[in-house]
Amino acid sequence: MTAESLPASPAPAVGAATPGPLERYEKFLRIVRKACSTPGGRAALRQGLADDLSSPWQLYMHLLPAGGIPAYAATREAERPYLLVACLYAVHDAPNPRTAKTTPSPAPKPADVRKNLGWSYARAATTGAMRQQNAADALSYLAQLDTEGLYRDLPGAISLLRSHRIPVQWPVLLRDLTRWPNWADDVRIDWVRAFHTPARSTEENTK
Structure with missing residues (x-):
């Protein structure tokens, strides 16, 4: 096939926003916050860190109904960073769902990729x-x-x-x-x- 006969690449949609480097990870953190919005979900994710992620099915019991782990993390090894960060967030930053209604936490600000x-x-x-x-x-x-x-x-x-x-x-x-x-x-x-x-x-x- 000559260069002249190659199909042209589709032009990007006018005004289409380019996904930011953190978009998929921000989306997953929204899922984690939803999973942590119930006492059982927050407790399960906190326990997951104490168990060194040894029983991931217990984490899935709460993450899957909240939205799940992205499809592009299709292997157990690829899912590992998602599970670890979910558990770390639950331990250190997840609000107590029993008091969240009376003392709601401010909405999280978008993360900055430079703030590692x-x-x-x-x-x-x-x-x-x-x-x-x-x-x-x-x-x-x-x-x-x-x-x-x-x-x-x-x-x-x-x-x-x-x-x-x-x-x-x-x-x-x-x-x-x-x-x-x-x-x-x-x-x-x-x-x-x-x-x-x-x-x-x-x-x-x-x-």
Whole structure:
């Protein structure tokens, strides 16, 4: 077939929005928040972290009715980052559904792809929650891990950050975990850049 006979690629629809890098991950976090909106769902996801994701069917019992795990995560290994982030969110950030009606939480703001773990550790250093060198060492330790090591040690790292009220952008973390098996070096560089890039303004430092 000559170049002249190749079918032309369809033109993009006029005004069609290009999906953002976090769109699919934001969508999944909405599913997780829905699953956590019942006491049973929140408890099951919290227990999933304590069980090291060893009984995923119990997580599916609540995630599937809420919307499920995306079809493009078709294998058990591909679903793993989704389950881990769902459980981490349930433990650290999910509101108590028993009090949510009387004290509703503000709607979450869209995540920023630049606000990854490097950004979180930079926040920990600039707010005094961690010493600069300790934050750098903690980030470096996570960055050098392989996939199994990262899944083993990430929950403890997140727990320390959240205990100091350092924010974690869950859609960004999920994106990075899905990229880790094939593009770990790219994720590592993103983390280092975010850690060493000074905040652009005082306003960003307070968000």
